[in-house]
Amino acid sequence: MTEVAARPAPPRRSGGLIVPLVVVVVGFAAGGLTGNLAGGALWGIVGGAALVVGIELAGVSLSVIERYALVAASVASTILFRLVMHDVPERVTPSLVAQLGATMLVVGGVTGVVVARRHHPTTGVNVLLAWVGAGMLAAPAAVTFEVLRPLDHLGRAENPVFGVTVYVLAGTLVALVGGSAAIAGITRVRSVAVVPAILVITWFAGAQVGFTIRGLVENVGNIVNVPNFWPPDFGWAVGGGTWWWLPSWDFGAPTQPSPLLDTFRIAIVSSLIGCVVAIPVAFLASKVTSPKRAAYLLDRGFMNLIRTVPDLFWAMIFVAGVGIGSFAGVLALIFFSLAIMSKLLSETIDSVDTGPLEAAHATGSSHFPAVRVSVLPQVLPNYVAYALYVFEINIRASVVLGLVGAGGIGRVLEAQRSFFRFDRVLAVVAIIFVLVFVIEQVSVTLRRRLV
Secondary structure (H helix, E strand, O other): OOOOOOOOOOOOOHHHHHHHHHHHHHHHHHHHHHOOOHHHHHHHHHHHHHHHHHHHHOOOOOOHHHHHHHHHHHHHHHHHHHHHOOOOOOOOOHHHHHHHHHHOHHHHHHHHHHHHHHOOHHHHHHHHHHHHHHHHHHHHHHHHOOOOEOHHHOOOOOOOEOOHHHHHHHHHHHHHHHHHHHHHHHHOOOHHHHHHHHHHHHHHHHHHOOOOHHHHHHHHHHHHHOOOOOOOOHHHHHOOOOOOOHHHOOOOOOOOOOHHHHHHHHHHHHHHHHHHHHHHHHHHOOOOOOOOHHHHHHHHHHHHHHHHOOHHHHHHHHHHHHOOOHHHHHHHHHHHHHHHHHHHHHHHHHOOOOHHHHHHHHOOOOHHHHHHHHOHHHHHHHHHHHHHHHHHHHHHHHHHHHHHOOOOHHHHHHHHHHOOOHHHHHHHHHHHHHHHHHHHHHHHHHHHHHO
16 A cells, blocks of 8 residues: 655745734733833743743744743843843943843844754844844834933933833834744744834834824825915916817916926937946946956946936036036936936846857857847847836936926926915826826836837
8 A cells, every 4th residue: 555645734824923923022012011020030031931932823842941941031131131221321322222232142042042953053143133133223212212211312301211111112122023033933934024124114214203104194184275276277287279289288388398398308318318328338237248347346336326316416416517407407317317227227137048148159259249149139128128117217207307497397396386386286297197197008018018
């Protein structure tokens, strides 16, 4: 009788690990309420027990020694954290941040060992770093969320702020980052660690800039208070022409050329020149087609340089250099198109099949002719698709450049905004939206046919 091979276990799903992660987070956060009791030991016991239960709920069986080691390590880390952060600090210094991160070395190290015993040691090191990083984030986050007010942050008639909420916030952070990394490492489901880390970073960054959901909800309705906002003045935008004949739209200046057509002209010229110049830049910026390493490094540095400067700053530079008008906008978008196209095309070249290039070299062909006949045909469809994409982006960008005097419909928007004629601004925005939407649909259709 033949034996039937056992069916492999189905892959773990991240949705099934939400409950274990919630248990760990709640345990460390609730344990933080006892941070001032027993020197922080009770906090460690509650958090360590939650970590053990969370790992067990994730379907991983721990030995008795591993369970006790995790709880003991959690107790050691929370006691050390309590020793470092036992009162209001004078200021949050890099030294304090480093010390708080070091307090998590114990629990992070033991958790990393538990993970490394089942998987690769590198995974255990990543878990350790996640715990340490979360500990380092605790003090800056406490100041940001105003549960900690150091002495150097005190204003007139203000008192220091410090309490168990500091430990609650610290417990939440270390559980979200370190605890999720432990569960992800031991179950090999990376999203369990990635998603909480992204949420923590976003949460912290939002608090740093003062962004809140409540503030968004309360202030989004203020748009109705903008003067002269509704209804849009389409009669002014079209002017004395007809609505179906775009060149006749004068936007309040019947003796001047249509600023909307000016926007299209800027996008067309800049897209064509920028995309053509990007071809040699992209080929030299790829290791596959660059003839020498020195050429590769120099070209890559040039490409990174032009990508560093945003399109609006290019426009400000050229407006100062050549004066207000469409010419400055064309020059700015040439560099902008060059930056986008060279980046996209060089990455496409990096992924081509190198077999034809090697065969061309084997026949005795010199480098650039070999590249032209073996690599260029492979990337040409993508290049055309990218060019359409660049043109589509330049239509939008040329609208913005007009705000700094670089020509196009943006100059009309800025002029009307300065006179508080928001009904005209709304009309212009609505027209631009419709035209950009049509261009985008045509561009997407063409790119699908090419790639």
